[in-house]
Amino acid sequence: MLVLPLATAPVVERARTPRAGVLIGTLVLAILTFQLNATLLSAALPAVGAQLGESMQDVARIQSVFFLSGAVFGMVFSRWSDFLGRKRSLVIVLTVLLIGTVICALAPSLPLLLLGRVLQGASNATFTISFLLLSERLNNRLFGISVGIITSVNGGLFGVDGFLGGYVTDTIGWRFLFVITLCLGLVAISCVALFVPKDEPPTQDGSMxxxxxxxxxxxxxxxxxxxxxxxxxxxxxxxxxxxxxxxxxxxxxxxxxxxxxxRPLIPIHALRSRQVWPLLLSTVLTLAGVFSALNFTVVMLSQNDQVGYGLTASMSALLYLTPTALVGVTAAIFSGWIAVRIGWITSLRLSSGVIALITAGLAVFAMDRWMVFGLLIVMGVFYLGLFQSSVNGVSVLNSPPEARGALPGLNGACFGIGIGTGIALVAPVVAAGTVAGFQTALWISVGLTLASFLASLILRPAA
The missing domain is CATH 1.10.287 (Helix Hairpins)
Incomplete structure (x- = not known):
């Protein structure tokens, strides 16, 4: 079992107090500001395109630019927090998010909406900063459990957010989705100011x-x-x-x-090692394959009236987003504990292999709506649950000691790069609106997830 570096007796003792629960709860709220901005809008993309008069390929940029921005902001703020402090970094990140959310809610055109989404992407840094903060305050066992809890937020509000996004879009309109995330952001930044402990001396001297x-x-x-x-x-x-x-x-x-x-962003010798680059590659490939399949291809297929399932936005979310997220959230809560038991890298390899098999099943049975429904539920267990907990845990444990925020930040960037890349790859074929187009998109996802599994076999733990 890997040993968490930098753990000290006073920190472990402090983590056992009731305040640890308050800290984790506050970080969950902060992370939800990113996750809900990602999931609430998935089912609303067709409505956004119709109201703004944009094609589906152009509307896809609403998601891809959000995750690309998140990749950049997440990488920068995670490493900067080594010098700036974890709490102060969280406050800055949430402030940028709130500004972007206001722009999105009022945007009269796609370019302004994209600008707001760029600023909202800053909230991606809440994940990596939270993992770093917890790794410095929890012992090995509690860190594993907390990774599972934090990762479970990747499923949103137990899957209800997927349905909520579709329902609000159908009844009130997609702009109200940004009002919801604005209110959450205000609550989150208040809780961070009140409950996150004051920054201790920076983990590094010098400058960014x-x-x-x-x-x-x-x-x-x-x-x-x-x-x-x-x-x-x-x-x-x-x-x-x-x-x-x-x-x-x-x-x-x-x-x-x-x-x-x-004081490099990340030491080049570490970037070249088998402790780092295979992890980053696995993250990019898995997110590219799975997110594009679940949150784009299947959503578009289910709402297509000609060759798809012909569902409304709310019904599409209820069947193909909500159950997957609900199961994934539940599995993620226990996944950190499982990863500690069987080994973080073993857990990563196991989940990667199963994900590749499930994605292949989606490509084969794409036109069978109930087979897709069942496969997505299993995907929730291994993708939202075991894989994401494992890859987040390894990013902290394998990060070079001279740059604690480097690997979590780069790994967080890979989440956004993977998602943006996956959507970019499948959007042109999905835009054709044909059976062949949807199936081709899913086979692209199969290739990406299989390559991710091969990358995980190369990965090695830090000494």
Whole structure:
């Protein structure tokens, strides 16, 4: 069993007091501000496109830009919190979220809505900062349990948020969804101010590596743009080639800058190790495959009147989002305890393999609505439950000691990059609105999840 670094007797003792429960509850509220902004809008995408007069391929950017922004903000704020402090970082993140939510609620056009979603993406950092904060205050056993509890928030409000998003869209309108998340954000930032302990001395002296953060952020944006452009226009497209050159140059520049920086964003030697890069690759590939299948392809298929199931937004969410999330939330609560028992990396490999099999089942039985319903419930156990707890736990335990916030931040960025990449890959074929298009999208997801399982086999624990 892996041993959590930096655990000290006073910290463990403090974690056993009732205040630990209050701390976890406060962090759950903060994380919900990100999760609900992701899940509430899934069932509302067709309505947003209809009201704003935009195509489904353009509307898909509402989700992809949110997760891309989350990838960048999550990576930057997680590492910055090593210098700035965990509590102060959470307050800044939630403030940016609130500004973005107001813009989204009032946006008269897609460009302004996308701007608001970029700012809302900052809330992705609540995950990684919370994991870091808990790892510094809980012992190994309680940390495993808390990882499961925090990860369970990935399912939202026990799956009710998926149905709520569809119901509110059908009755009041999709803009009211942002009013809900605005109220939650105000409650969360108040609780963080009141209940999260004051920042202790920073885990590192010195200053944030802003050059490295800026270059890596540019790389993430160019990489996602490259995949999106290539999937819609092909690799021979001039803009695609421009993105490819830009991504390559920024990657090389990042390595050169980090090799000469005293306090790098992440040490290059750690990034090259089998403790780091296979984990990041597994996260990207799993999120790309599973999120695009569950929250995009199946949602669009279920609401398609010509070749799909012909369901309303609320009924689609009730059948294909809510049960999956409900089961996933329940499984996640226990998944951290299971991962501690069988080993974090063993848990990651097990869940990755099963996820690949389930995704293949979705591709084969795509037109059987009840088979899809059953497969998604099983997916909830292994994806929202075991996989996400395992990958989050490993990101903290495998992070280099000289940069505690580095790997959790990069892993959090991989969540957003994976989701944005997956939607970009499947959106062009889903937009065709044909049976072949939906099935092709699901087979793309199969390839991604299988590659993730292979990456998990390469992963090794930190010494």
């Amino acid at each position: 590596d802003w050059w490295g953060a800026g270059i890596l952020s540019l790389f993430l944006v160019l990489l996602t743009s490259l995949i999106s452009q290539a999937s819609s226009a092909g690799w021979a497209d001039p803009l695609t080639m421009g993105y490819l050159v830009g991504a390559t140059v920024s990657a090389v520049a990042f390595v050169l800058v980090e090799s000469r920086t005293r």
